[in-house]
Structures are given as structure tokens and as C-alpha cells.
Amino acid sequence: xxxxxxxxxxxxxxxxxxxxxxxxxxxxxxxxxxxxxxxxxxxxxxxxxxxxxxxxxxxxxxxxxxxxxxxxxxxxxxxxxxxxxxxxxxxxxxxxxxxxxxxxxxxxxxxxxxxxxxxxxxxxxxxxxxxxxxxxxxxxxxxxxxxxxxxxxxxxxxxxxxxxxxxxxxxxxxxxxxxxxxxxxxxxxxxxxxxxxxxxxxxxxxxxxxxxxxxxxxxxxxxxxxxxxxxxxxxxxxxxxxxxxxxxxxxxxxxxxxxxxxxxxxxxxxxxxxxxxxxxxxxxxxxxxxxxxxxxxxxxxxxxxxxxxxxxxxxxx
Amino acid sequence: xxxxxxxxxxxxxxxxxxxxxxxxxxxxxxxxxxxxxxxxxxxxxxxxxxxxxxxxxxxxxxxxxxxxxxxxxxxxxxxxxxxxxxxxxxxxxxxxxxxxxxxxxxxxxxxxxxxxxxxxxxxxxxxxxxxxxxxxxxxxxxxxxxxxxxxxxxxxxxxxxxxxxxxxxxxxxxxxxxxxxxxxxxxxxxxxxxxxxxxxxxxxxxxxxxxxxxxxxxxxxxxxxxxxxxxxxxxxxxxxxxxxxxxxxxxxxxxxxxxxxxxxxxxxxxxxxxxxxxxxxxxxxxxxxxxxxxxxxxxxxxxxxxxxxxxxxxxxxxxxxxxxxxxxxxxxxxxxxxxxxxxxxxxxxxxxxxxxxxxxxxxxxxxxxxxxxxxxxx
Ligand SMILES: Nc1ncnc2c1ncn2[C@@H]1O[C@H](COP(=O)(O)OP(=O)(O)OP(=O)(O)O)[C@@H](O)[C@H]1O
Ligand SMILES: [Mg+2]
Numbered sequence: 001x002x003x004x005x006x007x008x009x010x011x012x013x014x015x016x017x018x019x020x021x022x023x024x025x026x027x028x029x030x031x032x033x034x035x036x037x038x039x040x041x042x043x044x045x046x047x048x049x050x051x052x053x054x055x056x057x058x059x060x061x062x063x064x065x066x067x068x069x070x071x072x073x074x075x076x077x078x079x080x081x082x083x084x085x086x087x088x089x090x091x092x093x094x095x096x097x098x099x100x101x102x103x104x105x106x107x108x109x110x111x112x113x114x115x116x117x118x119x120x121x122x123x124x125x126x127x128x129x130x131x132x133x134x135x136x137x138x139x140x141x142x143x144x145x146x147x148x149x150x151x152x153x154x155x156x157x158x159x160x161x162x163x164x165x166x167x168x169x170x171x172x173x174x175x176x177x178x179x180x181x182x183x184x185x186x187x188x189x190x191x192x193x194x195x196x197x198x199x200x201x202x203x204x205x206x207x208x209x210x211x212x213x214x215x216x217x218x219x220x221x222x223x224x225x226x227x228x229x230x231x232x233x234x235x236x237x238x239x240x241x242x243x244x245x246x247x248x249x250x251x252x253x254x255x256x257x258x259x260x261x262x263x264x265x266x267x268x269x270x271x272x273x274x275x276x277x278x279x280x281x282x283x284x285x286x287x288x289x290x291x292x293x294x295x296x297x298x299x300x301x302x303x304x305x306x307x308x309x310x311x312x313x314x315x316x317x
Numbered sequence: 318x319x320x321x322x323x324x325x326x327x328x329x330x331x332x333x334x335x336x337x338x339x340x341x342x343x344x345x346x347x348x349x350x351x352x353x354x355x356x357x358x359x360x361x362x363x364x365x366x367x368x369x370x371x372x373x374x375x376x377x378x379x380x381x382x383x384x385x386x387x388x389x390x391x392x393x394x395x396x397x398x399x400x401x402x403x404x405x406x407x408x409x410x411x412x413x414x415x416x417x418x419x420x421x422x423x424x425x426x427x428x429x430x431x432x433x434x435x436x437x438x439x440x441x442x443x444x445x446x447x448x449x450x451x452x453x454x455x456x457x458x459x460x461x462x463x464x465x466x467x468x469x470x471x472x473x474x475x476x477x478x479x480x481x482x483x484x485x486x487x488x489x490x491x492x493x494x495x496x497x498x499x500x501x502x503x504x505x506x507x508x509x510x511x512x513x514x515x516x517x518x519x520x521x522x523x524x525x526x527x528x529x530x531x532x533x534x535x536x537x538x539x540x541x542x543x544x545x546x547x548x549x550x551x552x553x554x555x556x557x558x559x560x561x562x563x564x565x566x567x568x569x570x571x572x573x574x575x576x577x578x579x580x581x582x583x584x585x586x587x588x589x590x591x592x593x594x595x596x597x598x599x600x601x602x603x604x605x606x607x608x609x610x611x612x613x614x615x616x617x618x619x620x621x622x623x624x625x626x627x628x629x630x631x632x633x634x635x636x637x638x639x640x641x642x643x644x645x646x647x648x649x650x651x652x653x654x655x656x657x658x659x660x661x662x663x664x665x666x667x668x669x670x671x672x673x674x675x676x677x678x679x680x681x682x683x684x685x686x687x688x689x690x691x692x693x694x695x
Binding site for chain 2: 051054055056057058075076079080082084086088089090091092093094095099102103104105106107108109148151
């Protein structure tokens with residue numbers, strides 16, 4: 001593996017299924033040791049991108065280097081350097097925990113002297129000490145996912161692709177899973193993980209927001225928060241909410257307004273309304289305002305906004 | 318190719334076969350069942366074979382011969398003819414599968430020379446029945462000859478058999494021993510192993526696709542050849558057990574004489590099983606659903622194997638283009654080999670040609686299957 005280059009580079013990476021473009025000219029660069037999150041709604045093209053990076057799908061256009069190897073030209077070299085956990089659980093349900101580990105250990109040619117230690121590590125990591133001889137199909141979701149992770153890292157791959165590893169797993173198990181991801185990253189492993197849980201985005205070093213096959217935003221959680229909202233975010237407690245939303249949506253300086261629970265979230269850009277002017281403006285229109293405060297936007301706010309402008313742009317074009 | 322990965326594949330596949338005892342039981346018992354069905358199917362005794370009689374002389378002596386035919390229980394006279402051309406018509410209509418022609422000078426010749434011919438014309442469309450009928454006819458002729466001997470001895474007051482003989486003039490172009498069972502049972506073994514073998518492996522790749530395990534497997538550095546060899550190992554064992562069952566029942570249950578040696582039998586059988594398993598595997602690689610794969614395996618093995626392997630329909634009786642076609646019907650080589658080992662006691666040196674045919678087949682199919690296995694989802 002290239003000692004200095006990035007772990008993953010994609011340039012104009014594109015995948016078409018007949019006339020449908022699932023991934024559309026994606027540019028990406030993931031440095032070694034990063035946890036990169038792929039976030040996007042269903043059908044955004046996350047799995048398709050990951051499969052191309054693993055050499056499982058041939059790119060229709062563009063290219064990608066993983067560990068310095070071209071995924072289209074040298075897929076076998078790529079496979080030597082990666083671990084992959086597919087979105088759909090894909091260990092052998094009719095084999096036991098230990099048998100699955102032994103199988104993948106053999107397939108990855110884990111040194112025989114190391115097998116015992118690696119197997120123990122995977123079993124402990126998955127919390128399966130008592131269930132080593134249980135058939136895998138009898139395990140609950142969280143255990144299955146951690147075992148799948150254990151199988152994918154038996155051979156200590158420098159790069160790990162995890163496709164929605166926490167989907168359908170209860171919150172407690174999800175948190176444990178993310179602890180494991182962080183431990184691996186601390187050990188120098190580059191991890192590309194996809195999810196559609198917005199809260200999980202916060203656990204990543206860098207986030208790629210994907211929608212309809214396109215890269216909509218790329219950056220650290222902090223960068224995305226400040227850069228992509230286009231202004232400052234305010235939370236307004238007022239009644240009636242509907243009327244307030246209506247007047248704000250047309251007002252000068254308002255970039256975005258949306259109902260958020262029993263409050264309003266409003267993004268104000270430069271020029272036009274500002275925080276001081278808000279209560280007066282609303283009261284003029286018959287809305288009684290209880291409180292206005294600035295809030296740190298959650299990534300969810302950013303995504304909702306980015307995805308909606310992205311769609312708006314596409315629909316009008 | 319890495320032997321460690323082949324072992325890992327074989328280990329995993331063996332466990333999966335072991336954990337599915339129903340399928341394993343079917344794989345082991347099916348051949349025995351088919352052996353019983355097909356084995357008895359082809360060698361059932363046939364009674365009342367319909368024959369036409371054209372008795373040109375038609376006197377007491379010749380009528381006696383016809384009576385013997387009927388009283389044996391094996392034949393029934395479906396029609397008595399008065400013209401030679403009637404034979405063809407009767408056969409075309411399926412009224413008889415054998416015609417007995419007794420020449421006009423039969424009695425005179427028998428008295429004068431001590432032997433006289435009776436002609437038997439056989440409809441060979443159904444080779445089994447034809448062979449059985451020939452056997453019966455010979456039996457009846459032997460009885461008649463014995464009776465003639467007895468008459469002669471009585472008339473001349475001496476013992477011995479110098480007397481008149483009826484000769485059955487027939488064309489024995491197939492199965493010189495005239496025992497259809499000995500001839501056909503080895504063929505049945507070949508057919509069953511071809512069918513069962515392809516079924517065994519036809520599901521193995523489709524199963525990985527259907528259960529979603531394929532995506533994980535092809536994301537690893539395992540190669541197409543390693544996957545194939547690893548998967549074939551346990552099925553090879555199952556196939557060999559099936560072969561032992563079938564061959565043992567051929568020798569001990571159906572009592573086909575075994576004149577060859579075990580080593581020749583083992584080597585050629587192992588080669589044949591490798592071919593049939595790999596055919597199934599090739600199908601499996603191409604067809605991603607278990608149901609589809611199993612049906613295709615049945616379809617493409619059943620018809621060629623039963624029709625063109627020479628197990629019932631002799632290859633040298635086929636028209637030239639079809640005969641050429643049988644060269645790619647791999648069971649024909651094994652049918653030839655098994656018959657030669659069982660009935661003639663041939664060794665490997667005698668069987669180099671069909672063995673080479675199987676070997677070539679194995680190499681080509683392994684190559685095709687390894688090439689067909691793509692480590693891609695698209
Ligand atoms: N083999 C295929 N043939 C045709 N279309 C496909 C194929 N695979 C994926 N697609 C389509 O491409 C689009 C992107 O799919 P993909 O699985 O990459 O999305 P995703 O972001 O992983 O979504 P999810 O969150 O549901 O897993 C979807 O519209 C999907 O229907
Ligand atoms: Mg997906």
C-alpha cells in the first residue's frame with residue numbers, strides 16, 4: 001500500500017444501471033486513519049458507491065483508487081487491503097460463530113499462529129464469549145453486526161468499508177458499535193461507513209452527504225454546520241405557528257423557515273431581518289412571540305436544508 | 318491458487334452439507350431409489366410378445382412349431398399372414414414386434430439335411446423388448462430341438478442328438494449374451510450418476526446468491542478456482558458414495574457379472590464424477606436461482622443422457638450426424654467404460670480412449686466454470 005497517499009480517491013466516479021444513474025460523477029478523497037461518513041436518504045447511491053470502491057461493481061465512468069489500486073483494473077489487489085461489511089447481513093447463518101471466524105480466517109489467510117488470538121479478539125469484541133458455538137442465524141441483530149465486523153477485520157485490513165452497519169440495531173447496540181469503530185480508527189484503520197441515522201454523522205471525522213447519486217456536501221461536522229446553512233439559525237417560540245411560518249417564508253433576509261416541534265427554526269442571512277427585528281416583525285403580523293434565541297444547528301438541520309435545495313435545483317432544471 | 322483457501326471453502330461447504338441432513342439424505346438415497354426403478358424398469362420380464370406368423374408350408378409339423386411359441390406363454394399370435402409384404406404393414410401398425418417366417422420347404426429340408434431355418438424378423442425400435450424377444454425365441458427353438466431329438470431317438474431306438482435341428486436365423490446385432498439386464502444396468506448406473514451429480518452441485522452457487530452470502534465472499538481475495546475446488550471436495554465425497562451404492566447394487570442386487578478390477582473402476586468413476594459435478598457447478602455459476610439451476614440441470618442432463626448415451630439406444634445404430642453428436646454426451650464414455658469393465662474385464666489400458674474423453678471433458682468444464690465465475694455483482 002502506498003505509504004503516503006490518501007486511502008481512497010474517487011474522480012468522477014459514476015455508475016449507471018441501464019439509463020438510470022445511481023452514482024453521478026462523485027469526487028472523494030479520504031485520508032488515512034479517517035472515519036468518513038456516507039450520509040444520504042434511501043436510494044442516494046451509498047451502497048453503489050461502496051460496492052464500486054470494493055471492486056464489486058465496475059464503474060461506468062471515472063475511476064477510484066483504494067489503497068493506491070485502481071478498483072476497475074486491479075480489484076484483486078484492492079480486495080487484499082480491505083474489509084467489507086455489506087448492508088445485508090451476509091455471514092453463514094448455518095455455521096456457528098467460531099466456524100464463521102475460522103472460515104474467513106482461512107479465506108483471508110490469517111497466519112495460523114495468529115488465528116487463535118484474532119478469533120478471541122473478534123469474539124470478545126462482539127461480546128459473544130458465551131455463544132461461540134451458537135448458530136449465527138440464532139443471534140440477535142446487534143451481535144450479528146458485531147460478528148460481521150469481527151469477520152471483516154480478522155486480517156487487519158488498513159481500510160474498512162461498512163455499509164449501514166447499524167441499521168435495524170437498537171440504540172444501545174448502535175452506541176457500542178460506534179465505540180468499536182473509534183477503537184479501530186485509533187489503531188490507524190481508515191473507515192468509510194454509511195448510515196442514514198443523522199445522529200451518527202456526528203461520530204465521523206468527515207461527512208459526505210450524498211443525494212440522488214451526487215455529492216452534495218463534504219466536510220467535518222463543524223464545517224458543514226457553519227458553511228452550509230448560509231446564515232444563522234434561530235429558534236422562535238410563538239403562536240400561532242402556521243401564521244408565523246407563512247409570513248416569515250416571504251420575508252426579506254429569511255433563507256429558510258420550518259416548523260420544528262412546537263417551535264420555528266429560521267435561518268437568517270445578511271441583509272433584511274436580524275435577531276433584534278424578529279419579534280417586532282412577527283407581532284406586526286399578529287403573531288405573539290414568547291422567545292427568540294440562537295441555536296447551534298444540528299447536522300440534521302443542515303442536511304434537511306441541503307437536500308431540499310438540492311432537489312429544488314434539480315426540479316427547476 | 319492457495320491451498321489454505323481451498324481448505325477453508327471445503328470446510329465451510331462440508332459443514333453446510335452436514336447441517337442440512339434432509340438434502341444429504343436425498344442425495345444419498347435418491348440414486349438407490351432410481352437404481353431400483355430404472356433397473357427393474359428395463360429388465361422386467363415381458364409376456365405375450367405379439368408376433369405375426371407367415372407359415373408358407375403350413376402342415377402339421379410347422380403348425381406344431383407355432384403352437385410351441387404360443388404355449389411357452391411368452392408370445393401371442395396377433396396375426397396369421399399369407400403374404401411376405403404383410404409383415405411390414407403389421408409392424409408399421411404396431412400389431413407385432415416380431416414376425417416368424419417358416420419357409421415352404423421347411424419339412425422337406427429338415428428331413429433331408431437334418432436342419433432347417435426359421436426366420437425371425439424383429440422390430441428393433443424398442444431394443445429392450447427386442448432383445449428379450451430374441452432370448453425367448455431362442456429358448457423356444459431350443460425346446461423344439463430337444464423335442465425333435467427325443468422324437469428321433471425314439472424312432473431310431475438310440476440315445477444321442479444327431480437328429481434334425483431347427484435353426485433360428487436372426488440378426489443379433491446387439492448384446493451378444495442376449496441378457497438385457499447385464500447390458501443395461503451398467504448404463505443405468507452412468508445415467509443415474511450423471512443426473513444426481515449435476516443436481517448435487519447445481520445449487521451451490523445459487524444458494525450463496527439467494528442467501529446474500531455471495532456479496533461477502535466475493536469481497537475477499539478468494540479466486541474463482543479456489544471457490545470451485547473447495548466446493549467440489551465435499552460433493553465429490555457424496556458423489557463417490559452414490560457411485561459405490563449404484564455399482565454395488567449393480568453387482569450384487571442385479572447380479573451383473575463383474576470381471577474387471579476395482580482400481581480401473583475407481584479411477585474412471587472418480588473422473589466421471591468430477592465431470593458431472595463440474596457440469597452442475599457450471600450451471601450453478603450461470604444461473605443465480607436455486608430453482609432455475611436445478612431445473613436446467615435436470616433438463617440438460619436428462620434428455621441427452623437417456624437418449625444419446627447409448628445406455629438403451631445403441632450408438633452405432635444411430636444416423637451419422639447424431640452419432641457425431643454423442644461425442645459431446647459425456648455419459649456415453651462412462652457407459653462404454655462400465656460395460657467394458659463389468660462384462661469384458663477391461664483395464665485402463667484398453668479404456669484409454671473413453672477415459673481420455675472424460676479427462677478432456679473435465680479439463681474443459683473446469684476451465685469454463687472458473688472463467689464463468691465473476692467476482693462482480695453486475
Ligand atoms: N443492480 C441494480 N440495478 C438497477 N438499479 C440499482 C441496482 N442497484 C441499485 N440500484 C438503484 O440505484 C439507486 C441507489 O441505490 P443504493 O443501494 O446505492 O442506495 P443507498 O444509498 O445504499 O440506499 P439505502 O439507504 O436504501 O441502502 C437506487 O435507486 C437503486 O434502486
Ligand atoms: Mg444501501
